[in-house]
Amino acid sequence: MRTTQAAIEVDGLRQGYGDFEAVRGISFTVREGELFALLGTNGAGKTTTMEVLEGFTKARGGQVRVLGLDPHRQRRELRPRVGIMLQEGGFLGDLTVAETIAMWRGMAADVGRRPMTDALALVGLEHRAGTRVRQLSGGQKRRLDLALAVLARPEVLFLDEPTTGMDPEARRDTWKVIQDLKAEGVTVLLTTHYLEEAERLADHLAIMHEGVVHTHGSVETVVAAAGDQVAFRLPISPEALRARTGDGLPFLAGAAPAAVVAGEVTRVTYTLPATSSPDGAHAALRPLMAWAEKCELPLERLEIRRGTLEDVFLRVVGDAR
Amino acid sequence: MRTDVMHAVRLARVDLKLLGRNQTAMINVVLLPLIMGWLFTVTLGGEQLAGVSMTLFVLTGLPGVMLGFAVFVHLVITFTARREELVLKRLRGGQASPVGILGGSALGALAIWVFQVVLVVFWTNRMEDDGLPGNVPLLLLGGLLGVAVFALLAAAVSGITRSAELAQVAVLPVVLLIMVASPVLMPLSAMPAAIRVVAEVVPVTPVIEIMRTAYVGRDFFDYGGQVMGMGEQWVAALPSIGILLVWIAVGTLLARWLFRWDPRHG
Numbered sequence: 001m002r003t004t005q006a007a008i009e010v011d012g013l014r015q016g017y018g019d020f021e022a023v024r025g026i027s028f029t030v031r032e033g034e035l036f037a038l039l040g041t042n043g044a045g046k047t048t049t050m051e052v053l054e055g056f057t058k059a060r061g062g063q064v065r066v067l068g069l070d071p072h073r074q075r076r077e078l079r080p081r082v083g084i085m086l087q088e089g090g091f092l093g094d095l096t097v098a099e100t101i102a103m104w105r106g107m108a109a110d111v112g113r114r115p116m117t118d119a120l121a122l123v124g125l126e127h128r129a130g131t132r133v134r135q136l137s138g139g140q141k142r143r144l145d146l147a148l149a150v151l152a153r154p155e156v157l158f159l160d161e162p163t164t165g166m167d168p169e170a171r172r173d174t175w176k177v178i179q180d181l182k183a184e185g186v187t188v189l190l191t192t193h194y195l196e197e198a199e200r201l202a203d204h205l206a207i208m209h210e211g212v213v214h215t216h217g218s219v220e221t222v223v224a225a226a227g228d229q230v231a232f233r234l235p236i237s238p239e240a241l242r243a244r245t246g247d248g249l250p251f252l253a254g255a256a257p258a259a260v261v262a263g264e265v266t267r268v269t270y271t272l273p274a275t276s277s278p279d280g281a282h283a284a285l286r287p288l289m290a291w292a293e294k295c296e297l298p299l300e301r302l303e304i305r306r307g308t309l310e311d312v313f314l315r316v317v318g319d320a321r
Numbered sequence: 322m323r324t325d326v327m328h329a330v331r332l333a334r335v336d337l338k339l340l341g342r343n344q345t346a347m348i349n350v351v352l353l354p355l356i357m358g359w360l361f362t363v364t365l366g367g368e369q370l371a372g373v374s375m376t377l378f379v380l381t382g383l384p385g386v387m388l389g390f391a392v393f394v395h396l397v398i399t400f401t402a403r404r405e406e407l408v409l410k411r412l413r414g415g416q417a418s419p420v421g422i423l424g425g426s427a428l429g430a431l432a433i434w435v436f437q438v439v440l441v442v443f444w445t446n447r448m449e450d451d452g453l454p455g456n457v458p459l460l461l462l463g464g465l466l467g468v469a470v471f472a473l474l475a476a477a478v479s480g481i482t483r484s485a486e487l488a489q490v491a492v493l494p495v496v497l498l499i500m501v502a503s504p505v506l507m508p509l510s511a512m513p514a515a516i517r518v519v520a521e522v523v524p525v526t527p528v529i530e531i532m533r534t535a536y537v538g539r540d541f542f543d544y545g546g547q548v549m550g551m552g553e554q555w556v557a558a559l560p561s562i563g564i565l566l567v568w569i570a571v572g573t574l575l576a577r578w579l580f581r582w583d584p585r586h587g
């Protein structure tokens with residue numbers, strides 16, 4: 001059962017440090033049970049936004065609501081219902097992993113939550129239970145941090161770069177943990193620099209650059225905006241090509257070809273315009289096929305690649321610069 | 322409020338466990354003031370002052386020195402180091418409130434200090450014929466107010482201290498004041514005028530005067546040294562209690578203004 005109520009609402013949020021404005025009026029909504037990914041360049045203002053939503057700092061402008069509450073003014077009410085994993089958080093290095101977990105479990109029980117009993121197993125750290133926290137590796141610390149964030153069974157989870165520094169296997173395990181929590185109805189707001197992670201986990205996402213959200217929407221609509229890529233090789237130089245065909249390469253669905261010459265071959269790529277129809281690439285290819293037929297030229301190593309989130313990210317950031 | 326207390330107790334127990342694992346802190350916080358007390362009694366013992374032996378005088382002033390180390394120095398270093406290591410920020414992202422987190426460390430410091438005072442009581446009882454404290458409630462009240470003042474001041478000072486190494490230096494002025502401009506080793510009346518002016522206002526003075534009077538049952542507010550009844554002691558302690566309450570208000574304001582959770586901000 002999915003309700004459509006908003007768990008996190010951000011409306012015209014502004015935040016800064018001294019004279020510097022780090023977040024310049026951003027808006028987005030995360031519905032209950034949804035996973036929202038906040039992407040963006042270094043220094044885009046992701047962490048700054050998270051810290052406002054976590055109630056650490058007061059917004060300079062705009063409105064934010066978490067579970068209908070003001071995260072700064074009503075932090076006390078909100079705290080038991082929210083789990084937080086900071087981009088970088090410290091531990092008491094002289095405590096063991098098990099002692100750290102026990103301390104956090106105790107604090108959760110003190111506020112009336114029913115803490116998880118298997119938090120260590122969840123993040124695969126049982127075998128390090130007796131280790132001093134300062135001896136853990138970077139990725140292990142990250143996993144411990146995740147265990148602490150989820151152990152009080154929060155309704156809303158803030159994860160600031162949860163898998164940074166993890167090996168591929170640990171990353172996959174962490175995705176599984178996050179997906180399982182989401183299946184239980186937890187709302188998740190996550191930041192990441194791994195676009196694959198966002199594509200895999202998120203329902204909706206936003207791309208930020210220099211304090212502004214440039215693109216947002218469901219993963220599918222955002223990725224659709226990337227446009228598909230068509231690429232192939234022609235075993236002929238551009239001069240010979242022009243001599244043979246007269247007017248050169250055709251336009252595909254309005255997209256111009258980009259040709260790069262390498263010796264006696266020409267590499268051609270097209271970035272097709274974004275289209276809402278799922279057979280866009282197919283339709284765009286027809287004139288290309290006809291052209292190749294007519295010129296009696298083979299399209300070597302023809303490939304059609306779906307546009308990726310990375311393409312969108314690079315374009316959005318490139319345009320903004 | 323209730324959960325704040327539960328969190329504070331839990332965090333205080335963790336703090337004590339960590340202190341046990343940190344030898345440097347053990348020496349600085351627990352051992353050093355006891356060694357200083359021993360040196361004082363050895364060098365100054367024998368003389369008489371305001372109706373008591375110098376040994377008793379110094380030993381009953383020692384809790385003031387311990388406030389400086391077990392509470393003030395210890396907490397400035399703890400708060401600063403934990404802020405810089407992002408521990409405070411991580412804790413604040415958990416279930417505990419700011420009051421619970423800071424109160425936990427303050428409670429831990431209180432426990433260390435009480436433990437030291439108990440040691441001093443045993444020690445005094447061995448050295449002196451009538452060495453047990455007379456007015457325990459007044460003694461405790463003076464101590465509690467003192468711990469509150471110095472915990473708040475520690476929170477404030479940590480806010481303007483950039484690193485744990487600098488904290489060792491940042492605490493020196495206060496430690497120096499406690500040693501020189503307070504009635505640990507001599508009554509205010511015996512001090513040079515300039516120092517006496519300072520000693521009149523620093524918070525460690527009322528703490529020592531209250532505790533010493535409560536311990537010995539003689540007047541150490543004006544150093545007449547007359548024997549005082551319980552009721553008289555309470556009445557005589559009122560101005561000192563007032564000074565400490567003012568210090569608590571000042572300390573709260575300073576801590577609110579200066580304390581920092583996050584090395585990135587401010």
Ligand SMILES: Nc1ncnc2c1ncn2[C@@H]1O[C@H](COP(=O)(O)OP(=O)(O)OP(=O)(O)O)[C@@H](O)[C@H]1O
Binds near residue numbers: 041
């Ligand atoms: N305390 C501070 N004082 C001054 N500027 C700050 C402070 N904290 C952050 N900033 C600046 O605010 C901007 C946004 O920082 P923020 O940490 O939110 O970025 P981010 O999107 O999380 O980046 P990253 O992906 O690198 O973590 C940056 O330009 C940063 O330098």
Ligand SMILES: [Mg+2]
Binds near residue numbers: 046047048087160
């Ligand atoms: Mg960040």
